Amino acid sequence: MTTELAFIEALRALATHPEARGLDDDVAVLDFGGEALVLTHDAMVEGVHFLPGQDPADVAWKLVATNLSDLAAKGAEPLGVLLGYQFGADDLRFLAGLKAACEHYGAPLLGGDTVSAAGAQTLGLTALGRATHRPVPARSGVRPGDSLWITGPVGAAMLGLEALKSGHGDSEAYRRPLALLSSGRILAPHVSAMMDVSDGLLLDASRMALASGVTLAIDRAAVPLAGPEDRRDEALRWGDDYQLLFTLPPGCEPPLAAFRIGAALPPGEAPLLLDGRAPDPAEKLGYEHR
Structure with a gap:
């Protein structure tokens, strides 16, 4: 295996x-x-x-x-x-x-x-x-000094699955997620890198960092949540939210509403920092099949 x-x-x-x-x-x-x-x-x-x-x-x-x-x-x-x-x-x-x-x-x-x-x-x-734009955005375009952004909150799908299982609450975010096609077309001419968040924000951000050869430093409190604060750590790792994670060159602002959650640093010992520290390697960053 x-x-x-x-x-x-x-x-x-x-x-x-x-x-x-x-x-x-x-x-x-x-x-x-x-x-x-x-x-x-x-x-x-x-x-x-x-x-x-x-x-x-x-x-x-x-x-x-x-x-x-x-x-x-x-x-x-x-x-x-x-x-x-x-x-x-x-x-x-x-x-x-x-x-x-x-x-x-x-x-x-x-x-x-x-x-x-x-x-x-x-x-x-x-x-x-x-x-709709050339060059086509990639995960590998992040450079030190870029700012890190996300289009919306994480955690909605996590709560949606719980609602679906229990039969109580709003399960639509899990059952019928939205592909942000219009947002992607608007962002494409401006970003240095872009990907969707499917397997968990921390895992996907680490993938972007590895592809680009940088370290991405995330401010944990800056990440928007769809659920309660006491479930922040779960929401950062859960996935299935399909928000767009992107970086912008220094001095640039996004052409649509988005949340600045961190910045790109020169490559260090870890591809990802959360509040200035590398996540515990014993803890999974997101969903992996094996």
Whole structure:
């Protein structure tokens, strides 16, 4: 058994094409006929990314939104999606959610594949987009002196899952997250680096720092929360919020409402500092599959 990080490191030996971006970016960017084509693929598994028995329409929405969030982080506009679908308990309900999501985001279904199998349902989606700004933002563009920003609060999905499990409260942030496509297009011409927060703010910030060869220093109290203060540490690690995390060069201000949460420093002993200290290595920074 290998860790997720070790497996991705091994994959990098295969993904040598420059347009794969070293597998650091959650997308591939292909120059094509004077345009830049942005491609991404995400999978979701029952019992891991969604609850057994959860409304298939919500599952379909989340599958589309999470993929399009990767396009948002590149300032891309969606061209369409390809679906990999394992038949489930209510396929018609899934189709209803898929239709609603594709229409909401203007991302037509272009094709895909269907399979039948036993066990937990596994779903995949490939999203194709067109870059609206060149160069296409990457995780690797942070430079010392840049400021670190996030578009909105973290922790909403964490509370949403708890509400869904209990049957009380608002679960929409977990069931139907939003891809911030418009915000990504507005930010793309200004940022030095950008990504979406899917696996936890601390983990994703550390990935950005490693890709850029810097240390990112986060002010814990500056991070906006969707939940109570006593759950701040959980919210910083939980993920599934799909806010945009980005950096700006010195002296620049964001062209939309956002929260400044830290700054980039020259590379140090750790890629991430939280209130001036490296996080405890025994504590996970976010969600990893292994």
